[in-house]
Amino acid sequence: MSEPTGAARRRGPFKVGDQVQLTDPKGRHYTFTLEAGKQFHTHKGAFSHDELIGASEGSVVRTTGNVAYLALRPLLPDYVLSMPRGAAVVYPKDAGQILAFADIFAGARVVEAGVGSGALSAFLLRAVGDHGMLHSYERRQDFADIAQGNVERYFGGPHPAWTLTVGDLQDNLSDTEVDRVVLDMLAPWETLEAVSKALVPGGIMCAYVATTTQLARTVESIREIGCFAEPQPWESMVRNWHVEGLAVRPDHRMIGHTGFLVTARRLADGVEPPMRRRRPSKGAYGEDYEGPNKERGSGQA
Template sequence: MMPLNEGDPVVIWLDPKRVYLTKLEKGKRIETDKGIIFHDKIIGLEYGSSLDLQTGIKAYLLKPTIHDLYYKGLKRPSQVLYPKDIGYILTTISLSQVKRVLEAGTGSGFLTISLALSLGSDAKIYTYDIREDMQKIAKFNANVLGVQDKIVFKLKDVREGVEEKELDGAFLDMPDPWNVIPKILDSLNPSATIVVFVPTVNQIEKTYFAMRNSGVIDIHVEELMLREYQVKENAVRPKNVGIMHTGFIIRGRKPI
């Protein structure tokens, strides 16, 4: 393993309730109720190693994954997609073969960043949003993870069409995707995946028929639920609280 340098992203894990995602910066520190974490003491260590805090607690240094986006360190003023949905969405495209994808809207950038972390080094994500304040937040979050060079931020209404061509996929997380689907099809390569995320049942029908009437095939409407288990000796059972409904995924493919 290479030593951690200034500018590297790192997850600092103290316990399940104290997990921090940050970008290493000389002179910076994180104050917790278990002690102060100085970035200068982390620089030069390796992922997987630990740091002893003043209180005797160990802080473990981990390499960030997509799941770690949800810990303290990134800005998320808007509702974001959950790992269970993002993980499934990523299975709808051939990650190693995809070069250019479209996203709308950007929001806090969690799906944007997940795509950037998962796609090849030469891939580009073109993400559209009409809110400059949200794109500023997404840019901040992308910079923390060091994936900003793979993302092209477009401050434009995707309902007016897109400038890019030969896209390998499209991901829509917006209130009225049915108004966008017919306008982006010509920009997609044959066999490209279209994935839409909507929170309510009312939005499903309009989206489904917008896809079907535009010639999209292999259309599916799905919902994912996640339930974690509590593990105690002789008392293993589901936790009382789970991540149940977050939204519906509608996906299809563009034929020639």
């Protein structure tokens, strides 16, 4: 039985073509690709790639300046934060939440809109596996080219489950019986009609947006279209901790706001969503509100 795509690059001794992540004594990372006969240079000296070829992952190499570097393969979160970028990447903390709360499973049929630099595509492909499907749509050819290069570099070549189309999702979506749709784009509400036709009943739509105005417009548009259960919006923040003897405290810096996530389940055809019991707070749909449910501002809430 053949190994899943990219699995052979994740284990065993280092070999030519592998990516290596070095960690210096101060915790700084340096990533490069192993090539026979080449040298890696730092401001603290150099060492030959040949010293790592055939060595076990987790080995330590020393430069000519006698500085020790720990050598490991970069994890996918490390890779996406250091790879070439066209557009901003989906941060690993958000990619992990998308995989969990959009319930991306092995063999799933997934549509993605807004490929950016390919970070989320790599996470999704690893989750759906060789026998799933990921059909990604990207409006810009230059972003699509960068994303394709990044994804293929990570997996060691083309992934059998991946199709990349250059164009707008709402104009080009032809997939049917889709299990999940992930939208990383400026105006996800513009795609809801096409998405609702592609998703199976019970399928999940997940949108990743950057601003509160996008979040509000997305949630209200999902409610208005009427074929999804109540949307669930949230954001996550990550704070590392410093632990050194009795000095245990939060780090001074944290990964705060990167984006908002919204998920919603597709209802069966012809079913209306149950009436929400919670009444909007006073003024939620006031005169200044310009969203899709604007009529609520006239006292119909």
